[in-house]
Amino acid sequence: MPGTVTFLPSEADYISASRANYRCQLRTIAVWRRLLIVSAVVGGLVAAGLWALDGDPVEALLTGIAAGACGFLAAPVSLWINYRRLPRQFGRLFRQQRPLHGEQTLTWDESRLHWQGPGFTMDTAWGDYYRWHESRDEFLLFLNERMPQFIPRAAMNAEQAADLHATLVAHGPPRR
Structure with a gap:
């Protein structure tokens, strides 16, 4: 029909839509896959750096794993901060356009x-x-x-x- x-x-409509869109994006596997990849790369770099400096591969590996895990666990804080910034960003965009x-x-x-x-x-x-x-x-x-x-x-x-x-x-x- x-x-x-x-x-x-x-402005409130645009802010609400931007928040709904952000929540949709957070539900995708791609976002969490990227965060996992970045955390693994950071952990690998930390492990490689410690191994090169210290020479103990086991300690370097464990520290690298811990650094990657901390980075992955800290990601929700960053995502929450981005979510909290959306009203300011999209309010400004609405007023400009x-x-x-x-x-x-x-x-x-x-x-x-x-x-x-x-x-x-x-x-x-x-x-x-x-x-x-x-x-x-x-x-x-x-x-x-x-x-x-x-x-x-x-x-x-x-x-x-x-x-x-x-x-x-x-x-x-x-x-x-």
Whole structure:
């Protein structure tokens, strides 16, 4: 069933969408694989350096393993700090990008999503989207893995949200 939503995005909407996107990225194996690789490389460098300086390979290996493990265990602190910085970063980006401040209208049916805002019109087939994600506050639609479009739930009534969800399940890309 075709649906239409009109909304005026706010700074809070952009911040909420950025946080939802960040949480989606943290759920991917790729992020944790990269952290594990970096930790292993750091541990290896520490072990190699200690072995070269001290000459005791067992002690160097154990210290390198401990250094890598500490680095991997410290990663969540860094990720949490990044998460806490998102409101400031995305609030500033929203304030700088004036075209985002205008009213936007979305229309969808079984084949596409039509998005119109101040200075742009975008007509995208569901098959062109990479993934989608539904959170408590918004729907995220990914054209690539990094930059989602978002539709705030506050702009929709329950029927519109259910219709968009059903359309995405039936005709959209895989869910993230």
